[in-house]
Amino acid sequence: MTTYVYQTIPQSPDEKPEYFEIKQSMKDASLSVHPETGVAIRRVILGGFGILSSGKAASQQASVGSTGCCGSGCGCH
Helix, strand or coil: CEEEEEEECCCCCCCCCCEEEEEECCCCCCCCECCCCCCEEEECCCCCCCCCCCCHHHHHHHHHHHHCCCCCCCCCC
């Protein structure tokens, strides 16, 4: 089961959305209403996470990623 973040859809400009988490299978469709209250909701798309590192390996990896070179003479296809 995956935990997804949802928010309520404000019905007026002064209403603030409420955020909450719901566990669902990745195969399940996004919910459109809160399962307990019936309030309209939408899934919040969050950014992924990356692995941060430092040192020589990190700078080499960053330069390879920015140039598209795979490290074997840039003749990769």
